[in-house]
Amino acid sequence: MSEDLEPLIERAKSARLQSVAPFSNFLVGAAVKTASGKVYTGCNVESASYGLTVCAERVAIWKALSEGERDFTDLVIVADTEQLTPPCGTCRQIIWEFAKHAKIVLANLRGQKEEVDIGHLLPKAFDARFLADTHHT
Numbered sequence: 001m002s003e004d005l006e007p008l009i010e011r012a013k014s015a016r017l018q019s020v021a022p023f024s025n026f027l028v029g030a031a032v033k034t035a036s037g038k039v040y041t042g043c044n045v046e047s048a049s050y051g052l053t054v055c056a057e058r059v060a061i062w063k064a065l066s067e068g069e070r071d072f073t074d075l076v077i078v079a080d081t082e083q084l085t086p087p088c089g090t091c092r093q094i095i096w097e098f099a100k101h102a103k104i105v106l107a108n109l110r111g112q113k114e115e116v117d118i119g120h121l122l123p124k125a126f127d128a129r130f131l132a133d134t135h136h137t
Contacts, residue, residue, distance in 0.1 A: 005074065008033055009107050012078040015041035015056065022046060028085070029078045030056035032064055032099065035071040040064040057091045061098050072099040080109045092122040 008031045016029025021044055028044045042059025057077050064072070075095065079085040084106040087095060095104065095118050104121075107113040119125075 005076065005103075005105055005113075008039065008074055008076045009078065009105070009113065011039055011041055012056075012076040012107070013109070015043045015060070016078050016080075017043075019043040019056070020045045023048075023050070027080060028056040030060040031074075031076045032057075032060045032072050032102065033074040034064060034069045035073055036069075038064075038067075038069065040067070040069070055088055055091050057087055058094050061094055065098060070098075072102040074105070075099055075102045076105045076107060078107045078109070082108075082110075084108055084112055084114050086116065086121060089122075092118065093125070096122050096125040097127055 012029040012031040014029065015031060016027045019027035019029070021027055023046050030042045031039055033039050040060050040063045042056045042063060044054065044056045045059065046053045057075065077085070077087060086106060100118050104116050104118060105113055106116060
């Protein structure tokens with residue numbers, strides 16, 4: 001794994017500290033880098049209505065999308081866990097749809113990191129191809 005990802009990992013670590021996680025105390029940070037070199041960060045935000053909680057990686061991707069970005073090169077996700085924490089199923093879907101070509105790196109505060117592939121995390125992914133393939137009667 002290249003050292004040029006270290007600044008992105010640090011940005012995700014900093015974003016993690018902004019998490020709003022009063023129920024789980026599970027703080028997660030993410031940073032997504034665009035082809036133009038811009039970085040957008042995100043943190044998880046919990047709601048008392050648990051289903052409304054939003055993960056760090058979705059926050060980062062949505063912030064970038066809302067600013068007009070569409071081409072992502074790298075995505076880093078950082079949590080303070082013994083084992084590296086992969087994205088949840090919902091985030092895997094969003095990554096597939098909007099950042100499938102990005103290099104995805106999982107990292108923790110202990111210095112561990114691993115590059116993962118979205119095709120491996122979400123095999124046989126659903127996307128717009130299937131919507132275009134519907135037959136109307």
